[in-house]
Amino acid sequence: MKINHNYDNLVPNYLFAEIAKRTNKFIAENPDKKVIKLGIGDVTLPLAPVVVEAFKKGIDELGEKATFKGYPDYEGYEFVRQAVSDYYASFGVAVDKDEILINDGAKSDTGNFGDIFAQDNIVLVTDPVYPVYVDSNIMSGREIVLAPATKENGFCAMPDENVKADIIYLCSPNNPTGSAYTADQLKVWIDYALKNDAIILYDCAYEAFITDDCPRSIFAIEGARQCAIEFCSLSKTAGFTGTRCGYTVIPKELERDGHNIYKLWYRREATKFNGVSYPVQCAAAAVFSEEGQKQIKENLSYYKENAKIISSALDELGIYYTGGKNSPYIWLECPNGMGSWEFFDYLLENANVVGTPGEGFGECGKGYFRLTSFGDRENTVEAVERIKKLLSK
Numbered sequence: 001m002k003i004n005h006n007y008d009n010l011v012p013n014y015l016f017a018e019i020a021k022r023t024n025k026f027i028a029e030n031p032d033k034k035v036i037k038l039g040i041g042d043v044t045l046p047l048a049p050v051v052v053e054a055f056k057k058g059i060d061e062l063g064e065k066a067t068f069k070g071y072p073d074y075e076g077y078e079f080v081r082q083a084v085s086d087y088y089a090s091f092g093v094a095v096d097k098d099e100i101l102i103n104d105g106a107k108s109d110t111g112n113f114g115d116i117f118a119q120d121n122i123v124l125v126t127d128p129v130y131p132v133y134v135d136s137n138i139m140s141g142r143e144i145v146l147a148p149a150t151k152e153n154g155f156c157a158m159p160d161e162n163v164k165a166d167i168i169y170l171c172s173p174n175n176p177t178g179s180a181y182t183a184d185q186l187k188v189w190i191d192y193a194l195k196n197d198a199i200i201l202y203d204c205a206y207e208a209f210i211t212d213d214c215p216r217s218i219f220a221i222e223g224a225r226q227c228a229i230e231f232c233s234l235s236k237t238a239g240f241t242g243t244r245c246g247y248t249v250i251p252k253e254l255e256r257d258g259h260n261i262y263k264l265w266y267r268r269e270a271t272k273f274n275g276v277s278y279p280v281q282c283a284a285a286a287v288f289s290e291e292g293q294k295q296i297k298e299n300l301s302y303y304k305e306n307a308k309i310i311s312s313a314l315d316e317l318g319i320y321y322t323g324g325k326n327s328p329y330i331w332l333e334c335p336n337g338m339g340s341w342e343f344f345d346y347l348l349e350n351a352n353v354v355g356t357p358g359e360g361f362g363e364c365g366k367g368y369f370r371l372t373s374f375g376d377r378e379n380t381v382e383a384v385e386r387i388k389k390l391l392s393k
């Protein structure tokens with residue numbers, strides 16, 4: 001037998017292992033120093049009380065003969081899909097409940113969606129990039145082209161008319177750069193996709209962090225229904241990283257190569273996926289209730305305030321950065337022309353603060369650094385004070 005040799009082409013991702021190695025070494029050699037981690041890409045606040053209540057109620061129902069449930073629908077229960085549809089309507093985007101599929105998170109669907117596309121499609125990703133888009137396509141043996149995000153375009157990569165692409169991954173607000181596309185910028189991508197007969201796979205896992213008028217959904221933009229699929233998740237919105245629930249939106253009329261995309265994906269899901277557990281779907285629906293929205297917004301405000309504390313310090317220091325406003329991520333230019341890893345060591349040794357070197361997300365991340373607002377307030381404030389003291393010298 002032979003394995004899938006496309007896996008040989010995966011570049012080992014040492015990023016988080018290398019961060020852990022350097023951090024642990026520093027802690028071992030400096031046991032008296034308090035190291036603060038502003039590198040975490042995971043939420044830290046607990047589930048909202050109404051979510052926990054709904055979750056428990058769902059479990060109780062499974063424990064009673066009269067309310068027991070077996071396999072859920074592949075696309076998710078109607079009550080959750082309706083709740084998601086109403087949520088979209090709350091910010092002015094019309095998405096029908098029958099265009100929504102509930103899943104166990106955005107990583108699964110963004111990583112698996114390529115299953116329904118041929119191998120010889122050209123894939124476009126922005127650089128720097130969330131590694132799932134790249135690695136899942138390397139596993140399938142697809143050619144990948146890069147759209148650079150740089151200081152010049154404010155880390156909002158835009159299409160190059162001379163580059164042909166069939167499948168386009170966009171992430172807005174972006175991980176790792178924190179930048180978000182405006183409506184005009186998204187329209188440029190949509191026009192490019194339509195011209196190329198391409199499909200945009202749009203990841204808006206951080207839409208709940210948007211505070212200005214950047215679109216919360218690609219379907220807020222004209223033409224998107226003819227070329228886009230949207231992936232969202234409750235992971236960052238409602239602290240579901242350990243609970244696992246997300247949703248994918250596929251316009252019913254979206255077709256390519258003589259096939260309906262919704263129907264193809266539904267066929268794929270019916271074959272390889274047996275749905276999300278009932279209690280998790282109950283918990284997810286509670287997120288979209290009036291009380292749920294109120295409660296999750298308290299957590300989101302907490303993270304947003306942390307982001308503001310970090311970005312205000314960078315403003316004071318005169319350091320260039322993107323993000324922080326529509327995103328829990330702050331992407332900064334390493335001061336004094338330092339490299340990403342050089343700045344990592346400098347910050348660890350002199351401020352005892354850990355962040356994420358930007359070059360771990362792609363070539364265009366060289367010389368950049370990611371801080372996150374998912375930590376607790378006290379530590380964020382202390383880390384920022386140390387950074388200010390170190391860099392204003």
Ligand SMILES: *Cc1c(COP(=O)(O)O)cnc(C)c1O
Pocket residue numbers: 104105106107108130171175203205232233234235236240241245246
């Ligand atoms: C965290 C994150 C997600 C969410 O993934 P889940 O599988 O839903 O937890 C999706 N996309 C990006 C870019 C992320 O950073």
